[in-house]
Amino acid sequence: MTALLELGVDEKRYGTRTVLRGFHLRLAPGEVVSLIGASGCGKSSLLSIAAGLDGQYRGSVRLRGGAIRGTHAEIGLIFQEPRLFPWLTVEQNIVFGAPDAPDAGRVSALLEEVGLSGFGKSLPKQLSGGQAQRVAIARGLYTRPRVLLLDEPFSAVDAFTRMRLQDLLARVAEQHRLSVLLVTHDIDEALYLSDRIVLMDGVPGPARAEFEVDHTRPRERAVLATSTLKPAILESLHAVHAI
Numbered sequence: 001m002t003a004l005l006e007l008g009v010d011e012k013r014y015g016t017r018t019v020l021r022g023f024h025l026r027l028a029p030g031e032v033v034s035l036i037g038a039s040g041c042g043k044s045s046l047l048s049i050a051a052g053l054d055g056q057y058r059g060s061v062r063l064r065g066g067a068i069r070g071t072h073a074e075i076g077l078i079f080q081e082p083r084l085f086p087w088l089t090v091e092q093n094i095v096f097g098a099p100d101a102p103d104a105g106r107v108s109a110l111l112e113e114v115g116l117s118g119f120g121k122s123l124p125k126q127l128s129g130g131q132a133q134r135v136a137i138a139r140g141l142y143t144r145p146r147v148l149l150l151d152e153p154f155s156a157v158d159a160f161t162r163m164r165l166q167d168l169l170a171r172v173a174e175q176h177r178l179s180v181l182l183v184t185h186d187i188d189e190a191l192y193l194s195d196r197i198v199l200m201d202g203v204p205g206p207a208r209a210e211f212e213v214d215h216t217r218p219r220e221r222a223v224l225a226t227s228t229l230k231p232a233i234l235e236s237l238h239a240v241h242a243i
């Protein structure tokens, strides 16, 4: 299938230090891919490049085959922390930075979708961490992206909230037919949400391994408990003995 997004990072350096080399990743339309790897292996650097926030690299980012530079309305990015402006209301945060005049109908539809109807006039300080991340998701969807990039988006919330946010992500990915690239440390989260899991290495180079998750989406969490992929992934991460 033709890739919707194609990342080809020949080289990414900070000063003399190379963090990515020869790393290629293709996202098919509607495909959800999780990226797992130890801290410092370059996951956030890769997402910054994919989002067009970092142009200092050798290689290319292609959307439907065409090379792009800089940010793109069809590519949304969600960080670990919600990054809301504290002085703006929820509604204002959602539309902030979008080029066109605010679309109140779309804002209220998105608020409903993320389970925050009635919170439009609230300020970020009135929200819980999970609610604030829901606003960030609504903001990420506002410009109707085709691709959503998420950098450890649920790491800062408690386990229950995390599961609910995972369900929300699964739902919006399905409803908006998004291609998703999700950076996570959580193998269960990757198994629950993604079609494919890509492992990165501390050594700059191509992906260390890739796993196809065969279960159809949406998934039952219980099914994943018996997935034979988990030990294979742990093995691949050389993490079996550390747990």
Ligand SMILES: Nc1ncnc2c1ncn2[C@@H]1O[C@H](COP(=O)(O)OP(=O)(O)O)[C@@H](O)[C@H]1O
Residues within 6 Å of the ligand: 014, 019, 037, 038, 039, 040, 041, 042, 043, 044, 045, 046
């Ligand atoms: N702006 C920067 N300047 C210098 N080094 C950086 C910068 N951003 C990240 N790094 C370094 O690059 C490596 C990869 O970082 P990062 O992409 O954040 O990894 P990950 O998200 O996988 O933890 C790390 O060693 C980090 O310290």
Ligand SMILES: [Mg+2]
Residues within 6 Å of the ligand: 043, 044, 045, 151
């Ligand atoms: Mg990171």
